Amino acid sequence: MTRPAHLPIFDDDDPFVREDSSERYFNRELSWLAFNRRVLEEALNPAHPLLERLRFLSISGSNLDEFFMVRVAGLKGQQLQDVQRKSVDGRTPSEQLHDIAIEADRLMQAQQQVWISLCEELADAGIAVLDARDIEGEAESWLEGHFRDQIFPILTPQALDPAHPFPFLPNRGSSLIFDLVRLSDGEPIREVVLLPGTAPRFVRIPGKTARYVAMETLLKHFSAMIFPGYRVKGCAAFRLLRDSDIEIEEEAEDLVRYFANAIKRRRRGRVIRLDLETGMHDELGTLLKEELGGGDAIITESAAFLGVSDLEVLVDEDRPDLKFPPYSPRFPERIREFGGDCFAAIKAKDIVVHHPYETFDVVLAFLRQAANDPDVVAIKQTLYRAGKQPAVINALIAAAEAGKSVTAVVELKARFDEEQNMLWANALERAGVQVVYGFIDWKTHAKISMVVRREGSEYRTYCHFGTGNYHPITARIYTDLSFFTADPRIGADAAHVFNYITGYVEPQQLGLISLSPRDLRAKLVEMIDIEIANAEAGKPSGIWAKMNSLVDPAVIEKLYEASNAGVEIDLVIRGICCLRPGVPGMSEHIRVKSVIGRFLEHSRICAFGNGKALPNDGAKVFISSADWMPRNFDRRVEYMLPIENPTVHDQILDQVMVANLLDNEQSWELQADGGYVRDEPGDRPFNLHRYFMTNPSLSGRGAALSNSESVPKLSLRRRR
Template sequence: MTRPVRPNFETPGVDITDDDPFVARTGSRYFNRELSWLAFNRRVMEEARNRAHPLLERLRFLSISGSNLDEFFMVRVAGLKGQQLQEVELRSVDGLTPSQQLSAIVADASNLADAQQSVWDDIRGDLTSAGIEVLEPDTIGGESGEWLERHFREQIFPILTPQALDPAHPFPFIPNKGSSVIFDLVRKSDGQAIRELVLLASTLPRFIRLPTEPARYVTVDAMLKRFAPLLFPGYDIKAAASFRVLRDSDIELEEEAEDLVLYFRTAIKRRRRGRVIRLEMETGISPELEAVLKEELGGSDALLTETGGFLGIGDLAALVEEDRPDLKFPPFSPRFPERIREYGGDCFAAIKAKDIVVHHPYESFDVVLAFLKQAAGDPDVVAIKQTLYRAGKQSAVVNALIAAAEAGKSVTAVVELKARFDEEQNLLWASALERAGVQVVYGFIDWKTHAKVSMVVRREGNEFRTYCHFGTGNYHPVTAKIYTDLSFFTADPRLGRDAAKIFNYITGYVEPVGLEQLSISPRDLRNSLIELIDREISNARSGKPGAIWAKMNSLVDPAVIEKLYEASGAGVEIDLIIRGICCLRPGVVGMSDHIRVKSVVGRFLEHSRIWAFGNGKALPNDGARLYISSADWMPRNLDRRVEYMLPILNPTVHDQILDQVMVANLLDTEQSWELQPDGQYERDEPGTRPFNLHRYFMTNPSLSGRGAALSAREAVPKLSLRRRRTPAGDGGAA
């Protein structure tokens, strides 16, 4: 039985078919960006209901959906709220004003939050059956109760600082994502009422594990309520309630900023004190305490509020760390490209012999680190240039660049300060790199440098050869274990020259002239993409097959969407694998009846950007035009970021990406959702021949990088795709 995920695109009170000419022109052609994102996060949450996953992995999906929703409010909703307060009437592509979007978001997000609570109730019961309990402190007695009180006195009490709320003690500042408990007390000696607030320090763990087996946990806020008499001796506790706030966490860049580093250091501090966007209060809060919190934290703006059972769904990730391998996915060890091993681990020799594509996380990110470490230690390497968007806290990439600089090589690092929520870490890395002698550049003020490119210049005989790495993901060793991405290594001189021009563009604003292989945004990537779609339109209109396959995270850009609608009208068959936001409305007769959209949500986060164009034949075919990219089809990627689009010309790499990666994504029936014309996502039925693309790549070798190791015994199973032609997605893949 399929379980539809129903984004609330037709929210009561938001009329997208009224008499306004803008709405009438656009509303029926596009889904709302924010509501489409909420629909994606609901699909993430639905994996917590998927009993095909181990129990703690289901809990992980639930916690991810909670963290995602927090960030959505801190950034997207905060932006809309700012527009509303400034009376900005800029409409979204589907024709809604900021106020209309906020109205729709409130309703849809509230439904999603209620669903998260329901899923948590179900999982909590399953955890109890599996020997992992989350208890109320009042239910714990005997030796365990004594241990709990002792732990509170010794480990928690010293950290807590109660604050009275009265004219002499104004309401304190609550930091972003800060949790607190508010109390109404009565002094026993004279009956005097007093109100107190206790902020739970971020250093306190959300869950306390009792030192017993099976595993038993209590939340720190529940412990505080149980042992409040120890904190407030001589008082009767009349009421107590937990609450949590989310603040505006976006950073607006001012064009007149004279010192970008100083600006971001200041902006990060301001973000911690941003406007309250979301106030979460526990179920059962007294009307008096609720009124106080809304007055103190909501203000006259009446910002979004919610009452929930468990506050901070994202905090449930702590329970996933319980040592229960039987309740988690079996461990997976990624493969290292055999062809590099055949060259004795010499990355340069292997890449010089033939282009290589590495499919993460099935193939190890260690190959990227090995490439950079070899460059750092190779006396013939004279220069390294590297973009850093997100590198993580323990970055072997940064360490390799530091080692190279200390070895006397010319090292340039483009550090993107505008990588949201990584600004502070990137500032720290920039300082460390500069101390080591790396030339650190921060790129453009208005644009983010989102392209993932590494370039190594090596002296070979009497000439220099350039080796390049192009990635669809970040140089982040942690996310590389859970995000599906592609790493492309090449020594093609044309790509080396193009990469050098891109770095000169970022570091010196030198406009790239005569790019041989790459297209880049914001310069010409959208135009190149439109031209490729136009070629397919021309093929279809001349009687040849027209075909487009595209995989990405989000599809929002109106110009690209309209061009895809035009291609559908010409008869081009279009299959889109869009993990997250999709504003295109598929399967509408006369507009998009040749377009199908699916979303894959599973063990790994589908993150790679791959685009294929049939070039006069049905897909897949050997002559198809195939590209990888760092960009999604969104206005921000095409207009306000430095991105690349790279053609795949090597036949083996071409086959792996098109015939393996793309076909497997289209074949998947176990982790896939089909987007319907009305905006609903319906989970695919596995059918009699279920196919899980993540399992397939975990258990089968890749084509590229195998070299002589690709024996008949280890041959890659051939994938085949039965074409789907029905506009509403009634057909299937096999």
């Protein structure tokens, strides 16, 4: 399917590029690098257990890898095609790449310094990562046998000479290049050995004391076993990242086949970054750059460890004393009160479930009950990232096998989940589920389930709207909202949304839902305009919003307009923020903070004062699947839904939003110059993650908020 011709694609940035653009906007890519710097800073946070700090370091490495594979790759492609289109802050692709290279290098150097520091702390805690000089005695004897029996058989040394062209090396693959001399005749030879992807990056030596050796250290130490009869003249490690984005062609006739082929092509994408071990011989470095397209790639050098993301392996060490205490999420009491009957509980009153503090099992229970209930006649479900666990898929399969009409909208364009989603699509189709792949040039990012149930002589629709994916694993670490309702207005809207995705039947009118790319941006602008009018009329006004990224220039300009009208605006933006806050005459009434902690803040919420003295007296509250970015408004199917049930409204506004604004233990304040300053807790520390781990939700237990730890009500003067 292609996009209906009458719906234009919004031109991302061009209308907003102006002479003072750099003074009005932060660069998107540099803002993302600043976010990943905040993630890295958590690896130095003494409030976190040691192995959790190591996890933050690993996450920062994985994040940076993906940034290069997608964002930098896209800019590099524009540069090679001599595209001169400027970003919203006025930079050309080449200028952005220049600045990215500088900031990314600083970030990678900081990662290496953090790793060196953590190594020392790990050793003091009884977890040692051995260098080659530490391999001796009993440990060396065991490692020699392990290397000979378990590692050597899966190694494939590849000579580099006219008869052996340079081998293909996979994305994110680490390798060693050896400069050798044959002892018999002094003949030089070069060899490449790829670190086996099927083996762990670190080998643990048996024993109570945790001792690890990196795979590349073992290959260097036992090189004589790999190359008998040769002397090692030089050896160094290197690692590469490839362009991993997939471009969609509108003329693709078979989307599944197109993606299957595109994934294969992606594995051989252009080299974007080449990481070299410090001290590599100039000849070897030159050879790698020539053979791996290094002329176009960003070249980095490191003396510590290549592939910081692989440090995640060490976090698995069985040391609960060095990790966060285990947390078991609650099952909503509201549903327990109805004997586990999800439909009865939802029919009685709308419910919002706050993940990961309340278990994702409630979503699975909703789907399983739908599959097993003989009165359920139809289920419709969007799947963006479902992960590798089959719980959601199995529920849909069970429903189809029970004879129900089941429709699954599977998004093939969910980056890096394309293969898994194709596997799920095949399994669903074999079971009789009607699988739809949606639009070619839009992603279906909305997270919606609807269940149609026969009740007496009528049909009732039960809906679930999520701010996060139907993914049982990420639901344990991402903070998201699950909203359940049997409101017939919302059910009718959900049916129109699914018909739009599956059959291009564009809804002529939606009662409550705003939908991208149809009218979501317009609805936000309308709500901001109302706050501007309230401020200009002397009425109370205010905007509070929480999301992952704020990039869209049209919305940013409207927020600037609101600030100039006197509207007080508080934004919780975890990641990218292109809006420049606190600038007199432009954004002096806007404050932006970022929360980085044990859980990944992921829910999307926005609230508007609506002319009321206190927001809980009548503020308009919405949840959404969309960040405020051009792609979410123009190239994705997203929803935004008003919350009208008083109890759910109060939980989202007076608990979730307020706690995010009050947090001062995991928060960073964005400055007008683009820097972030960590909050100081002072004599009133507040940690929003700890609060929600220890306090039941308002929606889940009715009046629970009044019996829980006190959280001040949202005040328009709270941060003034």
